[in-house]
Amino acid sequence: MPFRFIGALTRNIRWFISWPLRILLSVSFVGIVVGAILVFLYGTISNRYDISEVKSNIPERTVILDRKNRTIGTLHGENRRRVPLQEVPPIFIDALLLREDNRFYDHGGVDWIGVGRAVAQVIKHKRATQGASTLTMQLAKITYNHQERNLHSKLTEVALAKRIEATYSKDEILETYINRIFWGHTFLGIAAASRGYYDKEPRDLSLSECATLAGIIYGPNDFSPLKHPEEARKVRDIVLGLLKDAGKITEVQYAAALAEPIVTHPPQSRSEENYAMDLVRRELDAILEEEDIRLGGLVVHTTLDLDLQNATLDIINKHMTALESRKDFKKHLASLQARREKRGIVKNKLTTKAEYEAALAAYKAIPAEQREKTQPPMPNYIQSAAVVMDNATGALLAVVGGRDAEESKLNRAIQSRRQTGSLFKPFVYATFFQQGNSADTRISDDRIAHGEIRGAANWSPRNSDGTYRGMKPASFGLILSRNTMSVRIGNRAGLGNVIQSAELAGFHGNVSKTPALFLGTWEASPLDVASAYSVFANGGVRPTPYIIDHITDSKGQPRFAITKSRRAVYSQRAANITSSILQQVCKPGGTAGRITALGFKAPCGGKTGTTNNYTNAWFAGYTSNLTCSVWVGFDTATKILEKGYGGTLALPIWTDIMLASQKEGYPFNAIRTRAASEGQAVLVCRESNQLAHSGCQYAKTAYYETTVGYEAPAKMCEKHIPLAEPGTEEDIPYAEPLDSSDDNIPLAEPVDETDGIPYATPI
Template identity: 90%
Template sequence: MGLNDKSRKRNAASWRERIQDGEMSSRSQTERKKRPLPRPSYPGLPQEAPDPAVIPGPTRRTGNSRNGPSRYDTPPQRRTSRPSPKEEYEGNPEREEENRPARAGTMRRPRFTIFGALLFVLLMPFRFIGSLTRNIRWFICWPLRILLGCCFVGIVIGAILVFLYGTISNRYDISEVKSNIPERTVILDRKNRTIGTLHGENRKRVSLQEVPPVFIDALLLREDNRFYDHGGVDWIGVGRAFAQVLKHKRATQGASTLTMQLAKITYNHRERNLHSKLTEVALAKRIEATYTKDEILETYINRIFWGHTFLGIAAAARGYYDKEPRDLSLAECATLAGIIYGPNDFSPIKHPEEAKKVRDIVLGLLKNEGKITEVQYQAALAEPIVTRTPQSRSEENYAMGLVRRELDAILEEEDIRLGGLVVHTTLDLDLQNATLDAINKHMDALEARKDFKKHLASLQAKREKRGILKNKLTTKAEYEASLAAWKALPAEQKEKTQPPMPNYIQSAAVVMDNATGALLAVVGGRDAEESKLNRAIQSRRQTGSLFKPFIYATFFQQGNSADTRISDDRIAYGEIRGAANWSPRNSDGTYRGMKPASFGLILSRNTMSVRIGNRAGLSNVIQSAQLAGFHGNISRTPALYLGTWEASPLDIASAYSVFANGGVRPTPYIIDHITDSQGQPRFAITKSKRTVYSQRAANITSSILQQVCKPGGTAGKITTLGFKSPCGGKTGTTNNYTNAWFAGYTSNLTCSVWVGFDSSTKILEKGYGGTLALPVWVDIMLAAQKEGYPANAIRTRPGSEGQAVLVCRESNQLAHSGCQYAKTAYFETSAGYQAPANMCEQHIPMAEPDSEESIPYAEPLDGSDDNIPLAEPVEETDGIPYATPI
């Protein structure tokens, strides 16, 4: 073989090798033989000898010859497609190094992740604990590691809970602890005596100074004996409670402090779980940081529930013992402190034996701590459990109905919800009670009459014939007996039967001050517990002859006099405008001819009253009556002259005060002013008056009404009934004797009385106002005189409010500082009140102030002009700014 053949073979072999290398590169990485990486060269390092280069043999022609390529030339390299990623990595030493499997003894570089970083941070404390304890023996090392690890976990969990419940507690308004304490609004009469309460809750706030110190000691020993030492949470108590849980396998002892209890009752946390307890802990910390210990304790005793409906120490003392907190005895203080844990289970009223047990426990705590002596301890142990609930009278509800209605119109919703106000009313509680007693006295006497019982039986028989079986007409005694029988029935029978409804003779009365319009007594029925209808303000009845004085006053307003002659004969057809065919008769069936106008009012003559109304004009009569206080729907017909207008006893009393005031009607009111619990004013009544008639017209009518109350008038029996003071008034009786009225006045008071059934039922044959309502009025006014409302000469001009006089209600003498401290002093403002001459001797005056000589006074300036500083006037220069007109 020649040289050319040998070189050709070598070139062909090298070409085949290159082809095979290309095929190998297209194979998978696992199949091809990896080429060794080239060794990097660095200056100064010995290098390996390079492989000998393969030099191809000479060729006859080259690709750049002029004659073109030859078949003997080296074949050109094929253009291959872009290498795959695997091939790129094989060609790149760095990438191949990254993808190369880790060899034994080497670690892969970790990648950064959030989870890994978090895990590293969480495990770092445990690694730190491990590094600290690696040189300690194993039997000490591992328990120590577990202990330190648990402490770390506890700290982390505690920090999370502190942050979480601190955030939750910030959502609560901490100011509500002291400010948002709903309490009852107290209603006082004109002598500062409590009539009742409204709105809010059964609570009255008191200060720590108004509570016996022994009660505070008993409360702290019973509920939280380390109250002044902890910061809201008693950790010693928590540990003790936890130990009891481990011992008894259940919660037998609480760990709540007074501050935690205050947080619970303030924000109404009723659930008993871990979440609520932790929330209370956070709130207790905030409360302790905001308020002092005394403020927390004072708020606690005013908020806590003491059983029944009693909220706060004042309500509990009042409800259980009818006392003020400062008057509680040692045994009573121990009892109230002991029953807080379970007020319903240890109630002195329902469970006196259980209350005695907890009381004795608290007394023992007081003795062991040295708060009481052995003698006091034994005396308190011997004291029996005795409760005395306060007595309340049902007539208070009738007066309270009017007060409630007025308050709803005056107060905002927030004031009504929170309560805590003191409402000073114009009511006189003594006169209120006397009015109710007078009503019940005469109604009981009426029901005891044989003719009334016979009449009642006849009415009931007629009702039964008509098929009216419900709401039977009875006397009050019969109703109470049937109600007691129904209450004695078994529960199953009670559900099947309805309780009896009261349907007996009723009465209502209103007493007001002529000069001011202040309401002194409002009684709407015989028993507010049996009937809630306040007939004094809610029931409107026809007035009958009671309306006639306003017809005559309108007649006199037009210039007529009491001596003006008016015919008492029959009314001719067509004589009365608007009622051509109407011809009313007199009640006695007689006719007297021409008589003075006063004759018609004194004897209540129907024909004369209709003629006087006809001359005065129907529209004029209606207008003056509305000014006098008559309201509601009216019948604009001449029948109005005989009293078809319906009115309530309150309307009648207000209207009749016109004749005792020289033609001026004061607006009636029952609320004088309102203060908060600290005595700061919140509302004051604006008193107003209205002129209805001229003094002449009012005085003429008043003089005639005074004649009515003398022998010969329709109310002539008033003197025989015992009332001999100057007075004026008018009786009223409606058709078929369904309503009996009397309205009268003295120099100071006006009183209206109504008698009748709730339904339009005949009271009694010849049941006139002078025989049924007048006796009630007399007893009320006699009681008023005893209570300090004298009846002097009737005024002929408008009265004015008298000067306020500070009086002691216990001694009825002038009050001093001792009476004010005892809370028996009040301001008497009744018109015409005769102030007593002597000071109260029943109470001890407080310390007198210093004499005038020891009181420093500011020295006045010298009166000369030189010593009086005057303001320098401004010179009129261009520097004075003036407003530029538009």
Template identity: 40%
Template sequence: MSILLGWPFHLVNLFTLPFPQPWRFLLRLAGYPGVIALMVLIVLGVIYGWRSQSFDLRRIHAMPERTIIYDRLGEEIGRIHGEKRSIVPLKDVSESFRKAILAREDERFYQHGAFDVIGIGRAITKNLQGKREGASTITQQLASDIFQLKRGDKGVFLRQLDRKFLEIAIAIRIEAANDKDQILEAYINQIDWGRQIKGVGEASRIYFEKHPAELTLSESALLAGIVRGPGSYNPFTSIEASERERNTTLARMVDAKVITQAEADAAKQEPIEIRPVWRRHYKESFAMDIIRRDLEIILEAEDIELGGCEIITTIDKRIQEVAEEALEKKLESVEKLSGYQHPTREAWLKIPEMERREPGYIQGATVVMENRTGGVLAVVGGRNANESRFNRATSAFRQMGSIFKPFVYLAGFDKGIKPSTPVSDGPLRPGEIKGGGTWRPRNSDGKFSGEHPASYGLIRSRNTMSVRVGDFAGVDYVAKVAEKVGFDTPMPKNPSSFLGSWEATPWEVASAYTLFPNAGKRFRPYIVSQIKDRDGNILFSTLPIAIPTAEPTSAIGVSRILEEVASSGTAASVKRLGFDKPCGAKTGTTNDFKDAWFAGFTSTLTCAVWVGFDTPKTTIQRGFGSTLALPVWVDVMKTADRLGYRAGKLNDNSGRVVTMEICQLSGKRATAGCREAGTTRTDVVTPDIALPENDY
């Protein structure tokens, strides 16, 4: 002890006192290297202890794990953020695995501190004998892995030495702040098992399709063996190498007396059975794109990065898949039409990947919403999310064409027009339309006729009649209605807007159309229903938000007309293609066939479909909404009805409206002659504006 405390004086005496006897000199000289070594260790301890303080130990237990996304039925549809990991408490891991990992990585884990002097001595001895053995404890490995201390030190001795000292210093801090079980739990959830698999939870699931609590002795030993070389010893890379490491682990367990030789022999006889590599594949979808966007708004950045959440969405995976398939099927058939003159997706896929640009082939979008909640069941923003990240469902603002006309009639009904009110289908006269100047739009068939009930103008999508209805309501009021129904872009206040010359997204169109089956109210669309943290606590929950949007009688009146559009008007192909349930719908086609639209609803769902090019151009000659978009809608809604989203009777009157049979030619109450001529129709109006019973 005196040598340790008085080493400076001894050092001075050594060189200042008379030369000592040889044996005393040698004795003193032998003691000084030990003293110097001790002082070096003290200095190193201070330096590395100080450096270790810059590492945040909270990261030990804050390991990023995947956030799992579920559809409304509990079906997993994706994983985002974090790492490929699922945190598992130590108590939920099989005893055989705990024994295996300790026997293989740190047999004396519960007997030593941050580093193991005996283990270091044993490793030095083995290495001198030409055998390879590491000396890092589990705590040291945890420190190195969490803080990525090995990065950049490969093959450089001084860097390796520096890293080792820092590793020990951090390990000492970890041991001081955590008990052994906490450290072991962090370790088994942190370590790498190859193929970007982090933690025993994911390793058990991916390799054996089971929970860590269910691991057998053989499986436990195999996983413990993989840790020694995740890239080389995992069974996906080499069954033989993983079997060899498993058997080595079993031998270590016998040596450590945690299992018997008989148990080890039995485990060695078990064949290595692993699940097929990467059985679960997640198809990238535009729905996931919206979910990611919403999470950035809902959650703090730190919560997103750490992951470990469960996200319950309104998506129905079955309908999402059908919507994707229906759109692709239709657009593939368009590209195969004789005389089709645009680039095709098939040709684009043949271009070498490094030479591909943003795809120029025909695109489309589909949005499906639940009427009574606003929940989004499916959203398709293009033909393939991997080929183009642009989400056309939410971000492509395209001219609406006739798809906007129902809202013009909604405004007209608010202002006093009835479905039976006579409106001229004749040519527009210069100056007739306020603010229109010499603008004189024609009907799509180039024909004009006399007066018809207002409802006829929507059923047959007559431009001249629709403009006159909009003019009656007033451009300012139509713009106000457009804003109320959910179109974010202000409607330009000119008469051409009555015919949908302005732009909206498929998402907006679908949301706006939900007011018709909802008797004038719509629900704010949403896709994230609930978020739970890793402990099951609810972090966020969405309640449907109803937005009163239109007068119920006006909305029901337009809805009934749209039912006739689907049964005998421009959308009559709905029935011909096999959807015979109650529905209302409207087609839309813009100038030169650049955009094709179809929007429609049943009592439960509303769906909007758009087809066109990212850079507007003619799709095909006579590329109407009824030709390009309607078939996609039918495929989606037929499947939805079959899956339980039943299409029932639309708009229960509940005493708010009455029906009356009128003559389409006179706009008056129908007579027997009208019925005989087949010119009758049923109007839905409020009792106060119903025509008198004898008004023929």
């Protein structure tokens, strides 16, 4: 019917005109019909896609920050960090558009002029020499992961591009594009590329660097400035020429950028194998939904202090290396290994850390085909773990679960549970004081008689020095860690009562309900111990330990609030009596009396712990603000060293950690006798240690200091320049003359302290 209509329309025209016209009109009609079918078909296909994914489904790395807003590591998502268009230099946008889509702001998703130009090139060269995809079409392709390069995929991208243009503004499309695009290696988005190639924020890129990044998009692996600097230079120069020809840069700028060599500054590789990160990862797995983990893009604000974390690890390795270098330890280690081999235990040889690393290097040097037949050496050297926490809030400042997280994944700070020995005795005494007894209550230090202890008629533990001193005050038994007195104290307090209060303090897991518990058979991790000892530094109240303070999205909007809690374990009286005795323990004459000689002069309390056959050495102690527990031992129940007491192996580590924390600005005052309340948060610049302002926030060095007892600095930061606030001329205040009447003099308005002033969230 349509063709008959065309024939009738051209019937009266001469044949040599009518026939070409009929053919043209018929082809046009067929084209319109086919086009309409394609529009309907691919419009229907494109409607199956969720167009909101263009902006929402952009996986990013979740960034983990310490308490001073420094990056500890990243988790989940992809190697990408979204940035707003305003943080990208305008010259980079100019370079990108000139390189990829110079009619971006003029077309509606499809550049038909570009399509015609590409078709002409195909006809001319018999092959595709020029792409016709716009930025919007490229965005559709990478959003929905179209791998095929065929007509169907291209038409689908055209339809999606039209929908994208109808949904989002040009700036939104451009911003999403630069945050999605692949820039080579593992870099996704302009922020990752800028950091990966130049160790810079996008806003700090130079003209040459902007041109390079814009130039390599077409083939990021082929033109990578890291692997192929000469190829990167060629495409950079092309882009610089485009900028000059378009009048975006001057001849002087062009010549200067052209003369710059291709220089990259990738950030120093930093292993993210970290015992603190392991704990953060575990906590996030419990908090986040699967979708949050997949998409990432969160900012996790932790309580960790990166400086103190690193210092704690260094201190542990320093002391353990010194122990391994001792002649008596080397002799003991050789003797242990000889006994193991005599029993037929040949795997997992006991070594020093240096010997293990040498064996590992030798293993890696073996040719690959031989290495498959050989077992790699396993780390089996002396270990140590430590936890430092704010004893008023429960905030974890350092979590070190071993000497090297890359060599051993076992996080001994939270996963390894070992007998605590005498470290447990303060909880026995605190339960005793809870029942109304005092530090002066007289207790016998003599041998325990048959049947004296409930539930252990034939049990008679000895004192470590083999002496028995008759009736003594209860405090004497804890200061000198007397076994017979501690068992009698526990017997009077009641085994069930001791277990109940210890569980409230943070001890958990299976426990042998026998009187031997009074001497420390209960197994615990360093985290359990640090948490429990904070009770004595906090007037009988135990804050629940936490490592994640809060979680925001990349724009700073709150996503998850972490609920903080605390509970009363002992009365103030019982806790303060015990704390007073533990402070005596740390003075000359007590089992931890070496603290002063080791250089730590601030008020502190604590207790050593050594288990049978010297298999575990402990020290747990606290100051006015921090509680720290330290464990030393092998991963299996192996004798550390003859006379390897907690006071000689763990105590020096604790002392050095406390000295390091003093250097990091944690104040040590008189130990409090009641539960602390959280104070006001103070915005501080981590680089100058002065009050932060807008310049520090722009430089990302500002953080909220919430440590209890923190004294705010008096001066504003002088290292960074405060940013000028934007405004119009009408906004600029001018001085106006006042008349002499008092009514016209403006008075200072009182500030509502609850409005806009950040406080730490009360527990």
